[in-house]
Amino acid sequence: MNNQSRISEELDEELVSRVQRGDKKAFDMLVIKYQHKIIQLVNRYVKDPHEAQDVAQEAFIKAYRALNNFRGDSAFYTWLYRIAINTAKNYLQARARRNRNFEVDIQDAEKVENAPQLHDLSSPDSQLANEQIIETIKEAISLLPEEMRTAIMLREFEGMSYEEIAEAMNCPIGTVRSRIFRAREAIDEKLTPLLTHGDFR
Amino acid sequence: MNNNLKQQVSEFLDDEMDSPAALRLLTAALEDSQIAMTLNRYATIRQAIKNDGLIFDDGSFLTKVSAQIQREPAYLLPRRKPPALKETLNKLIPFRVRQAHHERNQLLAVRPEPVEGLNQSFLNDRRYPLLALAASIAIVAVLGTQSPDKPATDLSNTGLAVAELASDRTKTGLETTKPELAPLNERINDYLQAHNNGVYTSGGPNLQPSVKVTAYSNNR
Numbered sequence: 054m055n056n057q058s059r060i061s062e063e064l065d066e067e068l069v070s071r072v073q074r075g076d077k078k079a080f081d082m083l084v085i086k087y088q089h090k091i092i093q094l095v096n097r098y099v100k101d102p103h104e105a106q107d108v109a110q111e112a113f114i115k116a117y118r119a120l121n122n123f124r125g126d127s128a129f130y131t132w133l134y135r136i137a138i139n140t141a142k143n144y145l146q147a148r149a150r151r152n153r154n155f156e157v158d159i160q161d162a163e164k165v166e167n168a169p170q171l172h173d174l175s176s177p178d179s180q181l182a183n184e185q186i187i188e189t190i191k192e193a194i195s196l197l198p199e200e201m202r203t204a205i206m207l208r209e210f211e212g213m214s215y216e217e218i219a220e221a222m223n224c225p226i227g228t229v230r231s232r233i234f235r236a237r238e239a240i241d242e243k244l245t246p247l248l249t250h251g252d253f254r
Numbered sequence: 255m256n257n258n259l260k261q262q263v264s265e266f267l268d269d270e271m272d273s274p275a276a277l278r279l280l281t282a283a284l285e286d287s288q289i290a291m292t293l294n295r296y297a298t299i300r301q302a303i304k305n306d307g308l309i310f311d312d313g314s315f316l317t318k319v320s321a322q323i324q325r326e327p328a329y330l331l332p333r334r335k336p337p338a339l340k341e342t343l344n345k346l347i348p349f350r351v352r353q354a355h356h357e358r359n360q361l362l363a364v365r366p367e368p369v370e371g372l373n374q375s376f377l378n379d380r381r382y383p384l385l386a387l388a389a390s391i392a393i394v395a396v397l398g399t400q401s402p403d404k405p406a407t408d409l410s411n412t413g414l415a416v417a418e419l420a421s422d423r424t425k426t427g428l429e430t431t432k433p434e435l436a437p438l439n440e441r442i443n444d445y446l447q448a449h450n451n452g453v454y455t456s457g458g459p460n461l462q463p464s465v466k467v468t469a470y471s472n473n474r
Contacts (some may be wrong), residue, residue, distance in 0.1 A: 060272055060273055064273040064276050067273065075328040077323050078284060080323055081316060081319075081323070082280035082284065084316050084319050085280055085284075085290060085293065085316060088319075089297040089301075092309050092315070093301065102309045106309070106311070109315070110315065110318055110319050110322075114323070114326075117323055117326060183308045186302060186308055186310075187308065190303065205303070206303075209303045209304060214270070215268065230264075231261070233268070234264040237264050237299055238260065240299050241292075241295050241296065241299065244295060244298070244299065248295060248298070
């Protein structure tokens with residue numbers, strides 16, 4: 054187990070322990086920490102950002118209900134992933150059954166708001182918005198100073214730790230920390246207007 | 255939101271923050287939605303760089319989950335058994351202080367002076383308290399059975415006096431193995447005899463109600 058994982062697990066243990074003692078806010082912190090990873094994971098199964106969020110939400114609720122039985126035999130992260138994958142698989146099975154058995158009456162179904170069987174897996178509008186965001190980010194990255202671009206690429210593509218990046222770039226860890234942050238900030242400046250106004254989901 | 259806080263968010267996203275600092279940041283994120291939003295945007299940038307499916311959360315995800323969690327019952331696992339008093343004291347009092355206290359007690363401990371001729375190992379014998387208790391009971395029993403007309407003058411001779419008394423009673427045939435109270439009139443007679451040598455006859459045939467006796471059961 055590397056240092057990053059150990060620190061992350063320490064934090065999880067503390068938060069889980071708090072939830073088990075009745076602190077619901079601690080569970081909110083776990084949601085903040087893992088929501089992005091869980092939504093991404095679920096999205097690989099359901100292949101729909103809207104539904105991925107709903108299924109991920111269900112997975113978190115299931116995790117909360119089962120947390121009383123969590124004894125720390127495995128890492129919380131692993132345990133939560135298992136719940137998310139099972140929830141996503143159950144969702145896919147239910148969706149398959151529904152699509153097989155449900156005789157769609159288009160006119161009736163259109164009257165029902167948010168009827169799941171009418172969801173497009175990805176609407177043209179949201180696809181366009183997503184492409185726009187990705188182009189914007191790529192452009193922002195290309196405009197970054199060399200050392201900032203290298204630092205964030207090593208971090209995001211290679212998954213290297215700050216210490217490893219510092220060794221690779223022959224600079225102090227503090228510099229790596231700062232370069233990665235400034236790279237994100239530069240990209241964020243270009244991204245925020247799109248996220249605020251566009252349909253990006 | 256200042257840059258220092260944003261840098262902490264960046265660090266947190268990369269799992270490069272130690273636990274206490276991460277806990278402080280998460281606590282702050284619950285209070286300040288700007289922190290959570292910054293985290294969401296940085297996460298979206300990560301997804302875009304990695305070419306993952308792009309899903310940006312505008313903060314509604316946490317709100318929805320949190321609202322549902324609020325409707326769920328809170329966990330209240332059974333509390334741990336409270337530590338024993340000794341364990342608590344051991345935690346509260348530093349080891350050096352406890353050790354010094356123990357050493358002082360060792361020095362101040364009152365130890366009986368060795369008695370000449372007394373086997374010290376006897377005092378250390380676990381049976382010693384039982385023997386002492388048995389002896390005490392024996393003394394109380396002896397004192398309790400002494401008759402008022404024959405008080406023991408010396409406690410050291412109590413055992414001897416009891417033996418003699420038992421022997422006398424056996425000889426006179428008055429003693430039975432099971433002591434029983436005599437009828438009331440006999441006890442009154444004995445009392446009066448002991449005090450004024452008078453005895454009531456309770457209206458026996460050919461006897462006065464009260465007569466003087468001179469040598470009735472004189473050796474009791």
